[in-house]
Amino acid sequence: MSSICLNMIVKNESAIIAATLQNIVQHMPISCWVISDTGSSDNTCDIIRHFFAEAGIEGELYQDEWVDFAHNRNLALQRCHGKSDYVLFFDADDFFEGEVNHKDLTHHSYFMNMCDESKTTYYLRKLLIKNDPRFKWRGVLHEFIEDPVKDTGTLCGNYRVISGRKGARSQEKDKYLRDAAVLQAAYQKAADPDLQPRYAFYCAQSYHDAALYDEDNRQQLYRNALHWYKVRLTEQGFSEEKYYSLMRIGLLYERLADIPAAIPFLLEAFQENPLRTESLYHLARIYNHLEKHHLAYQFALMAKKVKIPEGNFLFVNHDIYHFWIDYELMINAFKVKDFSASYAYARKLLLEDRNENMAVRAIAVLRDLPVNLRSDSLRNKKLLRLRLDKYSQNTAVEELIRLLS
Structure with a gap:
């Protein structure tokens, strides 16, 4: 050894x-x-x-x-x-x-x-x-x-x-702001040109993280992060940093209430790396919030086709792949009246039970799809009944149990 x-x-x-x-x-x-x-x-x-x-x-x-x-x-x-x-x-x-x-x-x-x-x-x-x-x-x-x-x-x-x-x-006050200042100075000094992309990217990351802990200055810190993510787009280097910057720019524009500016960057993120689906999920989520459910459903369907990437990919959000895409499919399929698909994803979320909040939301959708529930296989009904025991305090569970009987 x-x-x-x-x-x-x-x-x-x-x-x-x-x-x-x-x-x-x-x-x-x-x-x-x-x-x-x-x-x-x-x-x-x-x-x-x-x-x-x-x-x-x-x-x-x-x-x-x-x-x-x-x-x-x-x-x-x-x-x-x-x-x-x-x-x-x-x-x-x-x-x-x-x-x-x-x-x-x-x-x-x-x-x-x-x-x-x-x-x-x-x-x-x-x-x-x-x-x-x-x-x-x-x-x-x-x-x-x-x-x-x-x-x-x-x-x-x-x-x-x-x-x-x-x-x-990690306990030091203003850690992220001080990190941003160090990285900004290193970028501007340009002593190591090949490190410029990395310095710009992590300067943006630091401003973004600083905003999470500073409500009073959050909007300005988001704008600082936006600037440095855009600087990163002008550089070469690690392609994953470019993908993540494009996605973060889109999400920052969303937080700054500029949805028209957000959409192109989220689309471009997928174009930059079609092996990752997080930006498509966010498009589905945004269009769902805007009540444009046909668009939301189509982006969610596209997102579902992409598997969790394996290898040297940067900051992959596994929750999006494990249940958030399924959630958007469940909700938007229901809204566009694709009830069989909505039922299938609600059942999946409840049976997999990766996240309690998702399971509770799935229970609410299942309750509103009694025809699909009654026509499901005996095996699936038994599995659902077993899973519902965990959520016996939920008000929708009693009605579901009655429908499964």
Whole structure:
């Protein structure tokens, strides 16, 4: 089995670092560790030393001045050289869920499956690399590891690395605004032209996220995000960032109550990447809200034809694929009087029961389709009856049970 060195940079993580380290060693066979503390004023360093002493894993703890993410990560990475076969990067507020298949490592680097804490948004991140001195971190913020060999696999297993928000940096006030300022300055400085697209994209992302936490300045922050997403469209680089920027521009125009401006960008997002369906879903949702149900239904039908993309796709919203498209199909099929289709999607939402709110909405639609309910197969009726027991407090359930009898 390949040896793995854990490599981290930390600061003021005393509240979570012990649990994070315990989670890591439970999921990955760590043989040694190199951690850089960038100025903790709490007892983070003591906790790290104590944890690994108890675990019996040798390692090195350094204390370094902060410069930026690429500089400090490179400093930490350089100290790993010669200590292991592979290096695992990990943030202090991230954690594993599930079982990781870490045997038979052969690739020069590995993506790992990531998602947010709500388990809605999924993406890949390169967290495991060969202990090769040619690797280099790049970017002052939202940094990435540059692979000289271009031989990247995806670490298999039924697991996710949850990107947490409980770390010290995540608790800092105005984090996203400060991030936006750093990224905007980096873009304008233009020291690394090939990083310009990434800086523009994450500057937009930072303004967007800042708006979610600042109601008083939300409209202006949305406009700032809109500007930087449009800047990103003028650049080359990672195509997924262009797709996501097009979709976000459409959604920001919607939030700014400019639907005519939103529609073309959502359409263009699908044109940019027809392997992703989120923008079509949003078109269905918007036209449903506008009570243009024939249009909404057709966009939902188009969206349904696209499967969840697999591979290096950026920030894929699995809930849209799992139930939100079905919801739009259920509602808009009913509105255009395609009752058999509406019934089929309502039944699907209730039986799959991926989301309680969706199931409750499906119950309401099923209640309004008694003819379809009565004519369904005995097997489906039994399955529906079993599922309804979970929602016995819902006022529509009693009537449904009577119809199923």
